[in-house]
Amino acid sequence: MPTSAEQFLKAHDARLHDHVRISAGGRSHEGRVMPAHRFSGDHIVVLKLANGYNIGVSCEGAELELLERAPAAPEATAADAPLPSDLPPLTVLGTGGTIASYVDYQTGAVHPAKSAEEIVAAVTSLAEIANIHAEALLSLASEDLRPDDWSAIAKRVSELHAEDGTGVVIGHGTDTMAYTAAALAFQLPALRAPVVLTGSQRSSDRPSSDAHLNLAGAARAALTDLGEVAIAMHASSSDDIVAIWRGTRARKAHSSRRDAFTAPNGGRLGSVGDAVNFDAEYRPVANETRLEAGFDPDVALVWSHPALTAGDWEAATAGKRGVVVAGTGLGHIGSHLHAAVRATARDAVVAMTTQCLGGSTNLNVYRNGRELGEAEVVEAGDTLPETALVKLMWLLKHRPDSVAAGMGENLVGELGSRRFLD
């Protein structure tokens, strides 16, 4: 139903961006009609004044005078800079997220809508690093990506690699970037060229956006011989260094800071300033990219906590083919739940991880753990719970006969046998 402000504008034949005067009670305001804000009052018309300020004016008992029709929208001036031929080629694949987001003035919120071309046009420094081919694959907020989208991205990367073997930078929302990175790592166990995910914590419509540095860092990382799926994001709050994280090891550890990502059990591969510096061992690129796309998403992730009941457990795991438990400490769950876990483990693979921010599981240390182990719960070691979830989905689809064994093996860097003091 149109709001009273919309009806008011319609009744006076005033359209978006028309220059109008709205008068009521001896007071009048002149400005251009702007889209209504979602949280504005129902009777509020938003005007942009000549000095640039937006204000909300009530249409109740008001008169509207149309002063001038909106000027024709300016031609979109696409930045068609000629491609410098001496730079290496690179593909930027857009999937949505803050890095690809612009303000939606209708809702007033930041919206993932812009194409990959527009990101590239906005981030001028990219043009000095590589010959960019931009492509918008998806336009989804990070929290809206589903396992099918992981498959679509992996397939497109594999196609791009098959076509010309150039590196791929994937613009992605940061919320679930680590899930997608892990999903790509399992689906693309060998890479002919780098695959680097990046995003931004401040949208690119802001002068202080971290997209500039992150994209430049990701692009440089994607021009190396890195043969693992990686994430490239700010290393600190400053706009100077981008950290490169192993895709299966990274976690978004802060909701808003630029340096949101970390790898609790090791997995920082290197950093990018003016040049790329690798300071850990990594798998180099292979002769060709291998694709094993797709998941069986029938997996639950259960967070162990003191108030968890057998009922909760059953509700979360009923009918699932796999369960990842984010256990306490070394991988524990209350002994009152062992019977329920044992029952689930008869039909499904139950993998134990730790909900601690770092470290590995070890079910041998405490009795509670040993009993769980006897219930045929498989230890995922220091695999992050979210990575274990993705891995279990992938194993169920591609290694249905050796899922439990697979959870205990390191496939693409997700599981370590040693952990170190910093």
Add this chain to the structure above:
Amino acid sequence: MTLTAGLEVHQQLDCGKLFCSCPAADGSPDPGFSRRLHATASEMGQVDAAAAAENVRDFGYHQGDGNCLVEADEEPPRGPNPEAVEVALQVAGLLGAQPLEEIHFMRKVVVDGSNTTGFQRTALVATGGRLDYDGGSVDIEQLCLEEDSCRRGEGEDEFLLDRLGVPLLEISTAPQLHSPEAVQAAARTMGLLLRACRVRRGLGTIRQDLNVSIPQGVRVELKGFQDLGTMPQVVEREMERQAILATVEACEPGPAIEITALLKKSREAWGCRLPGWASLLGSPESPADHPRLGRELADHARRAGVAGLLQSDELPAHGVSAEEAAVIATELDCRKVDAFILVFEKKTLAKAALARACNRARQGGVPHEVRRVLAEGGSRYLRPMPGAARMYPETDISPLRLAGNAVELPPTLAERIAVLPLGAQQAGQLVRARLDARFHALVAAGGPPKTVARLLLHQLPELRKARLPAPSEAVLGELLAAVADGKLAKEGVEDALAALARGEALPEQAASGAGELDAFIEQLLAERKDFVQQRGMEAVGPLMGTVMGEFRGRVDGALVSERLRVKLGEFLG
């Protein structure tokens, strides 16, 4: 020469920060972080000229301990602070400005590093109203509530975060001030009016900008006045500057041409011709009424990152001989009436610097620009006048309804002064020092008004100056009650405060004081018998000094005089 000026006052509010829960405290220059800012387009798709004029470069920020992630642009803002909105509405009320139905916070793009976000959040809160000042009145155009920017740090492009986010009221008057004195009077009156509300006090908490033009000139914004006292002088200097420059015609500069080969010293150099600008650029020896456009062009060129430029009026100099200057002029196709400018840098930087200087030349004598006021009274180019294109909506803050949001207006300073039962000077001092509420409380507790005023204005500050602890409000009440009851002389307040500060009890000399006084007087009269009999009642004056010497601070002077008269009368029979 007619002046047209509008005043823009920025006043910090005293209620924490606008978009987070941090206090507005001075922070320490702890090491922080560095950022780069990129000019972005408004929602109408335009990039602001002032924003585009800034180079992308590294800015350093010192975090300090009083700040959170919001100031560091590492967390979305919350708010706005309801107290700040209330103060804004109070000020609007005092000025007769009308609040808007609904306010929308905007992002005003500022990429000079002074805001970590690259924009300043600001909302238009009220329009209209009027300010009456001594000698005239001026219309209020608008009142905005915005966040203050960072303080500048020690180095170029270094900033401190403590001031960032402090609520700031920006009040703009119409361009209706027509003399430097009117500008000053309006600014002073506005300052006093603001002090009726919860505003911050002290150095840098209120700042004035001016929009100045004369009939031949254009609107120029002057920023950074040191104090109101120098305002008329700065305005006069600006009027003179505009008058001198108004006669200068814009020119269309020639192309940037490399002249490296024409110089004996081997260094890369680029130059371009400024048609018709010969002798307008000036040199350090130019008289005061010279346009000195060379300095203006250099200020613009520096924004590209060069140290400066060399121009034809100052040659031969700086290693360029007269012969070389002549060859350069020929190469650049200069006629006699033309000037030229040179930049000694590599191609990209040189061309960028020349482009900026040429852009200035195309604007003629008085461009529409923002200038920074200098300590000695003049001004220098700061940036192009920002326009509407720098504004786009702040999407992290929802619109705020103001309609139906009535606030109680605080009494003005004049009203507060008028209700004090004191002389105008003392009353004014109390109110300006924001001590009047405390004055009313202590008087209500029984303190005599004059004693309370002296206590608040002099005695307590003295105590503070001596770094002695001040007594609690309850103890002060007791002390004042003792004065009111005649138990303590008002002259004794100082000693009593000192005693309290030493940790002693409130001195008790009420009854004993009176008995002691009479005994002392009787003894004195007996000792000075001859003198007393010689002078009669006139001895009161000389004796008063002796008695007061003994009882000062303990017994009220009036009581001493009274007892002395009584006892003298008795003595003389």
